[in-house]
Amino acid sequence: MTEDMTGTLSEQGGQWYDHEAGPLVRPYAMTGGRTRPGPTGVRFDLIALVTLDPGAPVDDAPLGPEHRTLLDLCRPETQSVAELAAGADLPVGVIRVLLGDLLELGRVTVSRPVPPAQLPDERILREVIAGLRAL
Numbered sequence: 720m721t722e723d724m725t726g727t728l729s730e731q732g733g734q735w736y737d738h739e740a741g742p743l744v745r746p747y748a749m750t751g752g753r754t755r756p757g758p759t760g761v762r763f764d765l766i767a768l769v770t771l772d773p774g775a776p777v778d779d780a781p782l783g784p785e786h787r788t789l790l791d792l793c794r795p796e797t798q799s800v801a802e803l804a805a806g807a808d809l810p811v812g813v814i815r816v817l818l819g820d821l822l823e824l825g826r827v828t829v830s831r832p833v834p835p836a837q838l839p840d841e842r843i844l845r846e847v848i849a850g851l852r853a854l
Contacts, residue, residue, distance in 0.1 A: 761822065761829075763815045765801040768830040769793055775826045782824075785809065785817055790826060797830075 771793045782790070785807065792798055792806045804814045821827045 761819060763800045763818055763829065764832055765799065765811065766832045767800050768797050769800065769803060769818060770797045770828050770830070772825055772828050775824075782826075785813070786821060786826075789814070789817055789821060793827065 769789075771790065788807050789803055792803055798806070800811065800814060800818065803818070804811045807814065809817075818827065818829070822829060
C-alpha cells in the first residue's frame with residue numbers, strides 16, 4: 720500500500736504503519752488483552768536473559784508474528800528482556816506477556832539475574848584483587 724492523500728498510511732514489511740502514530744496494531748491486540756505473562760504469573764526483569772530452548776519444537780505455525788520475531792531475535796545469541804523490547808520495537812509489557820507464552824510452550828528458557836544479597840561482598844572482591852596483584 721502506498722501513502723494516501725494525507726501521506727500518513729503505508730505498508731512496511733507487510734504491517735500497517737502510520738508515520739505519525741507508529742504501528743496501527745495496538746499492544747492489547749498483540750497480547751489478546753492480557754497484561755500479565757501466563758497463568759504461572761512469572762515476572763521478567765529487564766535484565767533477565769532469554770535463550771532459545773535447544774529441545775524446543777521447530778514448528779512455528781501456532782505462533783503469532785510477534786512471537787516469531789522474539790524467537791528470531793534470540794536465534795543468534797542470548798538477549799535480555801530490554802534488548803528484545805528494543806529489537807522488536809514493542810513495549811516491555813507486551814514483551815513480557817509474549818515471553819510468558821513462549822516460556823509456557825517450552826520455546827525459551829529464562830535466566831533470572833542474581834539478587835544483590837547473593838552477590839559477593841565488595842570487600843572480599845577487593846581482597847582477591849589485592850591477592851592477585853601480590854602474585
